[in-house]
Amino acid sequence: MAFSGYAELWANKPVRALYAAAFFARIPALAAPLVFTLYVVGELEGTYAQAGFVAASTTVGAAIGMPWRGRLIDRIGMRRTILPSIIGVGVLYPLATIATYAWLIPVSFLMGVFLIPIFSIVRLSLSVMVEERQRRTAFAADSVMAEASFIIGPAVGVLLVTQAGAATALYAIGASEVIAGLIFMRLNPPTRSKPVADVPPTEAPAVKTSFMSVPLVFLFLISGGTMASLIGTDLGIVAELRELDQVKVIGLTYGLWGVSSLLGGLLYGSLDRSIRPTYLLLALGLTTIPVGLGNHAWSLSLWVIPTGFLCAPTMTAAAEWIAKLVPEERRGEAMGWQGTAFTVGGAASSPVIGAAIDGVGAWGGFVVGGSIATGIALACWIGQLIPAFRPERHAMVDPPRSNTT
Template identity: 80%
Template sequence: MAFSGYAQLLADRSVRTLFIAAFFARIPMMAAPLVLTLYVVDDLDGTYAQAGIVAAATTVGAAIGSPWRGRLIDRLGLRRAILPSIIAIGILYPLATLATYVWLVPVAVLMGLFLISIFSIVRLSLSVMVEERQRRTAFSADSIIAEASFIVGPAAGVLLVTQAGADAALYAIGACEVVAGLIFLRLDPPTRSARTDDEPAPDPAATKAPFVSAPVVFLFLISGGTMATLIGTDLGIVAELRELDKVGAIGFTYGLWGLSSLLGGLVYGSLNRSIRPTYLLLALGLTTIPVGLGGEVWSLSLWVIPTGFLCAPTMTAAAEWIAKLVPEERRGEAMGWQGTAFTIGGAASSPVIGAAIDEVGAWGGFVVGGSIATVIALVCWGGQLIPAFRPSNYASVDDEVGDSSR
């Protein structure tokens, strides 16, 4: 391990500024789903099922919009790509407070469609701002920052709703997202490597060439499988603590889960070799399955530590390998598709996991979420054994990713 890599990374002012901007930009985005749910249930007198429809509408919009915006970044640059999103967000959040439930659903679709994908933008920028040997550390640091935003965002959203009301909270979130977009507009972090005078201009055909290959598809599947474990653990914790009549302990258990993920990301970023995302997802799935054995608050909280420890490394490794396998000219779109894979993985697994909890109890959420991830990992591992499905542009990606960090 080499934790000094983080110090070297943060010594770069531009990288440090990007991380600070990403932390604050993610907070309103983490708060938005919870605030929308409370707005539907409290202000519109809706049901949780109706709130779920709104959440699904946002998910559909984000799944469509993420690769579209990524491709715009590849073709037009960051500023021209996110300017329409800034304008749309400034209109849609105030509009949501005026809409009836029927109209809130299409507004939610547009919210997802024009959502500024901070995850994709930051990872894309880091892939060109730091040297390849630092990429793992940079992506791990971003995962740690995302975990910190996750800890702050929902809590801030609840505080806004309780103190000012859900409609005021939506105004505040919309305003904060606009400010975040303007900050990134001002920073304009690079999304392409700087070209020297003696280097040939990039071939325009490169932006149209297909980037999807079997190894990249496996990485998208791994991303979706990672989200299935997160959903299973998320819903399972809530259901388990409700069964124990210890809902007040949610903050404690979630805190240990988040802190262990943060620690896992910190450790992974300090390693001098990459670990295959397939292996990490397999370990993540297998450690999620038995979490339901925790029959008390203390034992449940202990069981979530191993699975939490593997969350950030699995997400980081998948992004690291996508950056390795996809040409720079198409990397923004690829990162966008990874965001869509996360979204689809969560949306597709949520009903199945919820049904399992309804049928057999909280432990079913952990078993189903972990099993989905385990099966995906085994399928990807089997596929990677087929020579035709191995990367064609690298003789050995394992060796290259590992050697680049030495």
């Protein structure tokens, strides 16, 4: 292990600025789902099921929008791609505060479509801004920053709702996302070794070859399986603590889960070699299944530490290998498809996990979420035993780049 890699990254001023911008941009994005739920059940006097439909509408919109905008980043550059997103969120969030519930569904769908693609931009830019030997550390550091935003975002959302009301919170989130988009436009992080942001669309190089491969599909499946494990842990923690009548300690349990993921990401980024994400997902799934054995608040909090420790490394490794398998001129679209895989994995597994909790209790959420992740990992592992489908055979070598990036 070598933690000096983090110091080397932090000494790079453009990389440091990108991390800071991504950290603050993710906070309102992560606060939004909880605020929308509280807005629907509070100010609109709806049900949690109705709030779930709003969340599902945003999810579908994001799943459609992320690959499309990733492809635009590849073709016309980051600035032109996110400008419609900045305008969209600037209009849609105020509109949501005056919309009836029926109109809130299409509004939330458009919010998903025009969601600023922070994940794709940051991972794509890092793959260009740092050398290949630094990618693991760079992606791990981004996962750590994302975990910190995840810890802060929902708490900020609840604070805004309780102190100023859900409608005001939506205004604040919309304004914050507009500011975040403008910051990214100002930074204009590179998405190619040779910047294309100032090249007219008609002059952008046309890339018609497909970047898809079986190993890449495996990585998208692994990304979806990772989200199934996270959803199982997320819903399972809430259900378990409600069964134990210990909801008041939910902050402690989530805190240990988040901090252990943060530490896992830091350690993975310090390694001098990559670990295949298939193996990490298998370990993540297997450590998620027994979490329900924690039949006290304190034991539950301890059981989530191993699975949390593997969260950030699994997501980091998947992004690292996508960067290896996809040529630079198509990585934006590929990162967008990974975002869709995360979204679809969470959306598809949530009803099954929820039904398991309703049917057998909180422990069912951990078992089902962990089993889905384990099953996907085993299927991918078996597929990768075929020589032609091994990811190493498809890895790309990036062209040399100058020190200007």
